[in-house]
Amino acid sequence: MGKLGSRRRLHVRAKEGCSDAIAAIIQEKPGQPKVVYRLSGDAYLLVEYGEMTLDLDLRFRVHSLEQSIKDIPVEGVLETVPGVCSLLIKYNGLQLPLGRLLDTLKSIEKSLPPIQEVEVPSRVIHLPVAFHDRWTLEAIAKYIQSVRAEAPYLPDNVQFVARCNGLESIEQVISYLQATQHLVIGLGDVYLGAPCAVPLDPRYRLVVPKYNPARMYTPEGGVGVGGSYICIYPMESPGGYQLVGRTLSIWDTWRTAPAFAEAPWLLRLFDRIQFESTSEDELLSAREAMLSGSYTLRIEEETFSVKEYKKFLDSVRDEAETFRARQKRAAKQWTKGY
Amino acid sequence: MIEVINAGLFTTVQDSPGRVGYWNVGIPPSGPMDALAFRIANKLVSNGDHEAGLEITASGPALKFLSDATVALAGAKLQGTINGKGVPWWETLYVEKGTVLSLGAVQGPGWRSYLAVGGGIDVPDYLGSKSTFPQGHFGGYEGRSLVKGDVIHINERIAELHRQWKSAAAIIPRYETEWEVGVIPGPHAAPDFFTPADVEMFYSTQWRVHYNSNRLGYRLEGPKPHFARKHGGEGGRHPSNVPDYAYAIGTVNFTGDMPIIVTVDGPSLGGFVSLATVTTSELWKIGQAKPHDFISFRRLTVEEAIEQLSRQEQLLQSLA
Structure with missing residues (x-):
């Protein structure tokens, strides 16, 4: 254990702690979400919108800001990395002082388009998935053997997803996962182009707690659900999402397959993933065909319009509420003491 | 060329600042954990910062130089010998073909050591960098840490140009526990x-x-x-x-x-x-x-x- 207070130390008043970490704030007003500029060391600034919720409006605001920084471009800004409701900006503090960066960002904020008008290129990508498959069940078995023998999500993660969401069966979970497209709102969560994606149709928005503690092993291509996100594992790795199936490789280091002609990662921001149930054998053939270049992914080039999406949300509001109520009751019962 | 006689605990090829520009798709920069010592080592052999060198963790490799080279060691001091004699740290070293640099366990404070070679280590670039990311199996020497029997290419011709002795004595960082x-x-x-x-x-x-x-x-x-x-x-x-x-x-x-x-x-x-x-x-x-x-x-x-x-x-x- 660390030795508490064993050395001379600057004594810090907590009030200062607050203002020290936040460089600036823009309060919410019509057409302007709240912005908190958080310090993230001397080489990064974290620009955060709203009240830290998963709100797609905020995600599109993040996108508008990122585009705007790229379009200008701002000298001294080295990289930008979007999160769910924030943008991390890496800059060279020797070239671009923090004060000047803040002034530039505040002025960009005034020029950003209303969220309702945002439209982004968005491909629909059809991915075959072997749900409730032997590879992910094997990963769970390893976890039971080496990490934790009993937990609410053991021995069957899909069964746990069903219980937590008030669904009757494994089959129903599988049909819910195919009933909605999943919008990719982050890449690299975790590593190598792994998508952080959210279900677009709130009537099928599954929510489930993550593993505690995490798994040491997840198969490459594993599909997981954690919180209200889904992810696909680009490489064998540790992981914390509930495993529901396995799909194609989404990372190809040597870019042998045509789907990787442009980059070693398959997915882009704002792609919409459409899962399609397939058998284990068919998945294996598809995975092999993909590597040899003979598999053609079904991809449709489309756009995603925030305005259209809002209309859709309005049209399914009541059904979404009904599902959410049932989900809440189930979650209360099945995640008690989790 | 350098032949790896013994790989040490965990020795990887790294360059600085590494594979930058891909954080937005979850590709980490990799590169040296101690960029300061790494850059000093490169400067001692008149390399640019971006030239690749070795990062050594806790216990060092034994390396045989198959050609003449200018090298420098920086970072945590390791036990070791070069042609049977003590190894100088934080200064330029000229090694002749056939020389064996044998590095052992870390002595005293610090955890990582760096070996720079005049001209730099020659491995293919992956996404603009020679840094190793072992979890992704890419970068560096075949995407992994070194193992016994590996033969590392160095940019020898450039090394010939730099035989000027230097010392970093004035700016050696202080290591502690x-x-x-x-x-x-x-x-x-x-x-x-x-x-x-x-x-x-x-x-x-x-x-x-x-x-x-x-x-x-x-x-x-x-x-x-x-x-x-x-x-x-x-x-x-x-x-x-x-x-x-x-x-x-x-x-x-x-x-x-x-x-x-x-x-x-x-x-x-x-x-x-x-x-x-x-x-x-x-x-x-x-x-x-x-x-x-x-x-x-x-x-x-x-x-x-x-x-x-x-x-x-x-x-x-x-x-x-």
């Missing part, structure tokens, strides 16, 4: 995420480096924070959870109750609050902290940190 590391508060602090007492505790604790610390992250053992919130809202159940956001290299996460410093092979996105972030000019200290060393944090302002960084850059330039 109790490290004081400069940080900037945030991105998450009090009173929204941590209690005032948590903040006080964070800055007054000597955190012990957990044995399970590596290039992905440094785990710290110490007291548990209380957190200002009861749960993580939409980010998750635990009060350390927030909606996923991008981490700065050097940020001090609380994953549950345990602080982890995100380092050069770390994850880009995650949903854990970070109380402070290590400054650019002090990140090298994390790379030199070994398991069971102690780390305490000293808060700086951005202006102070940039001033320190500027001074460090000037020192490095003085070696060029």
Whole structure:
């Protein structure tokens, strides 16, 4: 254990702690979400919108800001990395002082388009998935053997997803996962182009707690659900999402397959993933065909319009509420003491 | 060329600043954990910062030079011999074909050592860098740490040009077992995420480096924070959870109750609050902290940190 207070130390008043970490704030007003500029060391600034919720409006605001920084471009800004409701900006503090960066960002904020008008290129990508498959069940078995023998999500993660969401069966979970497209709102969560994606149709928005503690092993291509996100594992790795199936490789280091002609990662921001149930054998053939270049992914080039999406949300509001109520009751019962 | 007679504990090819520009798809920069020592080593052999060298962890390799070379060792001092004699550290060394450099365990404080070779190590670039990312199986020497029998190519012709002796004696960083590391508060602090007492505790604790610390992250053992919130809202159940956001290299996460410093092979996105972030000019200290060393944090302002960084850059330039 660390030795508490064993050395001379600057004594810090907590009030200062607050203002020290936040460089600036823009309060919410019509057409302007709240912005908190958080310090993230001397080489990064974290620009955060709203009240830290998963709100797609905020995600599109993040996108508008990122585009705007790229379009200008701002000298001294080295990289930008979007999160769910924030943008991390890496800059060279020797070239671009923090004060000047803040002034530039505040002025960009005034020029950003209303969220309702945002439209982004968005491909629909059809991915075959072997749900409730032997590879992910094997990963769970390893976890039971080496990490934790009993937990609410053991021995069957899909069964746990069903219980937590008030669904009757494994089959129903599988049909819910195919009933909605999943919008990719982050890449690299975790590593190598792994998508952080959210279900677009709130009537099928599954929510489930993550593993505690995490798994040491997840198969490459594993599909997981954690919180209200889904992810696909680009490489064998540790992981914390509930495993529901396995799909194609989404990372190809040597870019042998045509789907990787442009980059070693398959997915882009704002792609919409459409899962399609397939058998284990068919998945294996598809995975092999993909590597040899003979598999053609079904991809449709489309756009995603925030305005259209809002209309859709309005049209399914009541059904979404009904599902959410049932989900809440189930979650209360099945995640008690989790 | 260099033949690996013995690989050491964990020896990888790295360049500086590494594979930058892909954090937005979750490809980490990799590169040296102690960029300061790495850059000094490169300067001693008249290389540019970007030339690739070896990062050695805890225990060194035995290397046979199959051609003449100019080399320099920097970072944590290792036991070792060169042609049976003692190995000089922090200075240029001219080695003739057939020379065997045999490095052993780390002596005294520090954890990582660097070997620079005039002209640099010649491995293929992957996404613009020669740095190894073993978890992704790419970069460096076949995407992995070195093993016995590997033969490493070096840019020999360029090495011929640099036989000028140099010493970094004037700017050798001080290595310790109790490290004081400069940080900037945030991105998450009090009173929204941590209690005032948590903040006080964070800055007054000597955190012990957990044995399970590596290039992905440094785990710290110490007291548990209380957190200002009861749960993580939409980010998750635990009060350390927030909606996923991008981490700065050097940020001090609380994953549950345990602080982890995100380092050069770390994850880009995650949903854990970070109380402070290590400054650019002090990140090298994390790379030199070994398991069971102690780390305490000293808060700086951005202006102070940039001033320190500027001074460090000037020192490095003085070696060029």
